Amino acid sequence: xxxxxxPEEEADRDEEEDAxxxxxxxxxxxxxxxxxxxxxxxxxxxxxxxxxxSSSSRVIVHVDLDCFYAQVEMISNPELKxxxxxxxxxxxxxxxxxxxxxxxxKKLMNVRDAKEKCPQLVLVNGEDLTRYRxxxxxxxxxxxxxxxxxxxxxxxxxxxxxxxxxxxxxQQLQSDELSALTVSGHVYNNQCxxxxxxxxxxxxxxxxxxxxMREAMYNQLGLTGCAGVASNKLLAKLVSGxxxxxxxxxxxxxxxxxLIQSLSHVKExxxxxxxxxxxxxxxGISSVHDLQTFSPKILEKELGISVAxxxxxxxxxxxxxxxxxxxxPQSFSEEDxxxxxxxxxEAKNKIEELLASLLNRVxxxxxxxxxxxxxxRRYSSENHWSRESRQCPIPSxxxxxxxxxxxxxxxxxxxxxxKLFRNMVxxxxxxxxxxxxxxxxxxxxxxxxxxxxxxxxxxxxLSTTSRSGKRSFKMKDSHMEDF
DNA sequence: TGGGGTTAT
DNA sequence: ATAACCC
Numbered sequence: 001x002x003x004x005x006x007p008e009e010e011a012d013r014d015e016e017e018d019a020x021x022x023x024x025x026x027x028x029x030x031x032x033x034x035x036x037x038x039x040x041x042x043x044x045x046x047x048x049x050x051x052x053x054s055s056s057s058r059v060i061v062h063v064d065l066d067c068f069y070a071q072v073e074m075i076s077n078p079e080l081k082x083x084x085x086x087x088x089x090x091x092x093x094x095x096x097x098x099x100x101x102x103x104x105x106k107k108l109m110n111v112r113d114a115k116e117k118c119p120q121l122v123l124v125n126g127e128d129l130t131r132y133r134x135x136x137x138x139x140x141x142x143x144x145x146x147x148x149x150x151x152x153x154x155x156x157x158x159x160x161x162x163x164x165x166x167x168x169x170x171q172q173l174q175s176d177e178l179s180a181l182t183v184s185g186h187v188y189n190n191q192c193x194x195x196x197x198x199x200x201x202x203x204x205x206x207x208x209x210x211x212x213m214r215e216a217m218y219n220q221l222g223l224t225g226c227a228g229v230a231s232n233k234l235l236a237k238l239v240s241g242x243x244x245x246x247x248x249x250x251x252x253x254x255x256x257x258x259l260i261q262s263l264s265h266v267k268e269x270x271x272x273x274x275x276x277x278x279x280x281x282x283x284g285i286s287s288v289h290d291l292q293t294f295s296p297k298i299l300e301k302e303l304g305i306s307v308a309x310x311x312x313x314x315x316x317x318x319x320x321x322x323x324x325x326x327x328x329p330q331s332f333s334e335e336d337x338x339x340x341x342x343x344x345x346e347a348k349n350k351i352e353e354l355l356a357s358l359l360n361r362v363x364x365x366x367x368x369x370x371x372x373x374x375x376x377r378r379y380s381s382e383n384h385w386s387r388e389s390r391q392c393p394i395p396s397x398x399x400x401x402x403x404x405x406x407x408x409x410x411x412x413x414x415x416x417x418x419k420l421f422r423n424m425v426x427x428x429x430x431x432x433x434x435x436x437x438x439x440x441x442x443x444x445x446x447x448x449x450x451x452x453x454x455x456x457x458x459x460x461x462l463s464t465t466s467r468s469g470k471r472s473f474k475m476k477d478s479h480m481e482d483f
Numbered sequence: 484t485g486g487g488g489t490t491a492t
Numbered sequence: 493a494t495a496a497c498c499c
Contacts, residue, residue, distance in 0.1 A: 306491085334487085
């Protein structure tokens with residue numbers, strides 16, 4: 001909790017200490033439940049407080065790690081703690097710790113500008129994402145212990161649907177504990193808490209769970225981060241960023257309009273990206289209020305019904321999208337960018353490097369990719385952002401060799417990749433590439449059904465991994481082999 | 484602008 | 493296969 005404390009937070013200190021006390025109280029309350037405590041169905045419980053049909057109002061937490069890559073680097077090398085630290089990829093400082101931010105370093109700042117602003121800046125190379133990825137999944141797994149419904153967003157953010165957990169805690173709550181219920185962390189807009197409002201109660205319990213999550217992240221992984229608790233993903237995400245490093249905020253429904261109106265531009269709304277913001281601007285829409293009051297019919301005509309309806313709801317703070325459990329990754333990819341690659345041999349060498357790392361990753365995962373994709377970026381002064389790709393199925397005889405140590409699986413896969421390469425790039429003509437990327441996807445779980453069992457005749461040789469298959473992934477070794 | 488990810492069309 | 497979104 002001490003890692004991220006900044007001067008600007010002096011005023012918050014009392015509140016943070018209160019939060020710590022609240023947590024102790026919450027934990028004491030759990031541990032100290034008297035033996036004769038009434039069960040959920042007994043008259044002493046607060047079951048009556050929870051409306052039956054209230055399943056539409058959810059409690060969602062958004063957990064957002066502080067300058068994640070920099071934190072991982074400081075854990076790897078504690079001598080970096082206390083110094084201004086930047087994580088470098090190519091000529092960019094992609095993120096930096098708060099020491100560096102105080103000295104004017106920003107995310108995605110050019111290395112030259114950063115060094116100019118802050119000559120004492122220590123830089124570490126962050127192009128290899130392995131340790132970040134591993135720590136990222138440790139965080140997700142820790143959160144899954146609280147509730148299995150965890151959705152990843154990048155490496156450093158997670159959503160958790162706390163609705164069920166909150167319901168359970170409320171059913172355990174004694175009526176005399178209700179009046180002592182307190183919030184953990186900040187309340188957005190300093191709004192007053194009303195213990196007669198059932199949603200306030202649920203969100204307070206959510207804030208206590210969020211505090212426990214942050215405590216667990218710090219105690220078990222050494223990581224600090226922010227959390228936002230609200231009734232949907234959009235609001236949880238927006239409110240998590242209100243008090244910034246290592247603090248948490250809960251949004252009560254009566255302040256949701258204040259929150260979304262605090263955005264100075266529609267582009268700041270998660271779900272409205274660069275392209276949509278440009279198109280909105282062309283329609284004269286720049287503020288959240290502009291979007292709220294714009295004609296839905298015209299918006300639908302301009303952006304299509306799907307995008308139009310979704311973003312206009314977002315502008316009112318409405319977001320019904322569920323927290324979708326991410327499960328294991330859908331794809332593994334590695335990429336490298338560079339100033340210039342203009343020969344086939346050069347490309348082949350880089351592709352081999354990317355593939356070698358990928359094969360290690362995919363081997364550790366245990367599932368087998370059935371599709372391989374090669375992506376390139378061509379040099380061009382404009383249209384800077386576009387990439388081209390070619391993909392194809394991986395031949396079954398190659399798939400079978402995957403994960404079987406000494407067999408050479410590199411050669412056939414590099415051959416495939418070079419065919420994809422020549423399909424995109426006319427190697428008889430001069431070319432200039434600035435990026436190569438290899439992706440292994442369409443991952444399928446191994447078939448563990450044994451001969452003679454019902455499963456053997458019912459399960460296809462390889463089961464898909466789309467959504468339903470994800471669940472079975474977790475079961476692959478521990479449970480399936482019992483059959 | 485890096486080195487990743489996801490879903491929709 | 494691309495385009496949009498997210499970090």
